Amino acid sequence: MNPVSAVMRRELRSYFVTPVAYLFLVIFLVLSGILTFYAGDFYERGQADLQPFFVMHPWLYLILVPAITMRMWAEEAKSGTLELLLTLPLTLWQAMLGKFLAAWLFIALALVLTFPLWVTVNYLGAPDNGVILVGYLGSWLMAGTFIAIGACMSALTRSQVVAFILTALVCVLLILAGQPQVMDFFHGTLPRQLVNAAAHLSMLRHFQAIARGVLDLRDVLYFLLSMMGWLIAGVLLLDLKRTR
């Protein structure tokens, strides 16, 4: 069997052996439900769509994804299994990809398990299911970027706590980068081009476009390239550790 899928399967299994996976799923489902109905004014808006649901996702991922990814490499480094894994016949890339795919598939499962909301909104009205599907896709792409960031941060340190904090920090910066308040703050001090460029890195901007049902290739590319960039950085970090 291909080493990528072997690593992925091992990783996925390890989620479900420990309570992490169940805890994550329960918290994700409960919070996404509560936030959609209470904070998102699901009923009061009077529209049959899942906008209030998707809007909450960046914030949910901000807390929950680092919890999933923090152990990815940090734990292996700490317990010594990193030495075992990296002396098996696979490349660093394959190992990274296997771990990343495991986490990404796990998030896909979490998203699939939110189907009662989709059922509800279809029962209450006649939503555009194409838009909803695109919204799910956008959410999954964004989660992938969060995971790639987490994978990189976890490769950086042996401490899971440090990995968690760094991941959350980078993610919150990327979410907020394009917010008007942040933009206004920096417009006074930094060159206009720089601030605008930073705004383009904003995850929220790209996600919101997709979540509204507009599947623009540029937004999709933004997420795919970010994932690749962070994963490459993670692999380089792991490689650097072998020489230092």
Added chain:
Amino acid sequence: MIETEQLSRRYGKLTAVDALSIRVEPGQVLGLLGPNGAGKSTAMRMIAGFLVPTSGTARVCGHDVGREPLLAKRLLGYLPEGAPSYGEMTVREFLQFIVRMRGLKPEVAYRRFDEVVQRLELEEVLELGIDTLSKGLRRRVGLAQAIVHDPPVLVLDEPTDGLDPNQKHAVRQLIDAMARERTILISTHLLEEVHALCNRVVIIARGRLLADATPAELERRSRYHGAVSFSASGSGMSQEMLGRLPQVAAIEVDALDGRITVFPKPGERILEAVEMLLRKQGIEVAEIQLERGRLDEVFRQITTEGGDVDAMAEVRT
């Protein structure tokens, strides 16, 4: 075959392995010996491809570990220090994971899996979580992991650490049985293990190669090599007589049990002379022994480079 050429590794200012060149051929079991922190594990990590050397190269069956890591790793079975494994998995899951990673074909995989489980006596713990196992069992799981793909080259970092005497014996038998066509490099700080397992010994300290010899050659370097020791009653008289023998260099008496050790002059054989003298004197000897040489003493002598070797030897003996 394992070859290292001027293999070096520095951590900042500290040189963990310093221009180590060794060559292990098929059929050899090379024991890497050294005090704690001598660089044994670092050297093995570089051979296994986990650490990148600061300079120099390591080759496994002719494949440069740095340039062709996958080819080298496929031919290598490696037991890292402390035998790490995924604690949350059961023994079965863990070994199946390794089998998958090794890319064994299904029919080979099943056979090898059963063979390894049987050889390391893991049948009864297959369904247990590795976290719940004793240290000795975990070590055996680590060994199983290292040999499951039947590699031509084995690098084992302290394979018997934490095992009880019976398990140690079993593991040594296992290594012995595999030794014939394979290249095996083990590290250890147990000198008895060198006797039991290795046909060659490399001693390193502070990252440097200090000795490369067979166990017997090392023993010959010992002060005790060819010495005769015995315990007898009323030996005050005999001591003086023994000292007059032309082949005898020195005599020592153990303060605790009164055992007498007679050291020969270089190249001399003294057993017969000592025995004859004792018989002539009518001294009753409970038991007499020709010493082969003491590895621990040679080890200390080599790794401490002179220093207080004799003083330390006194403390131990």
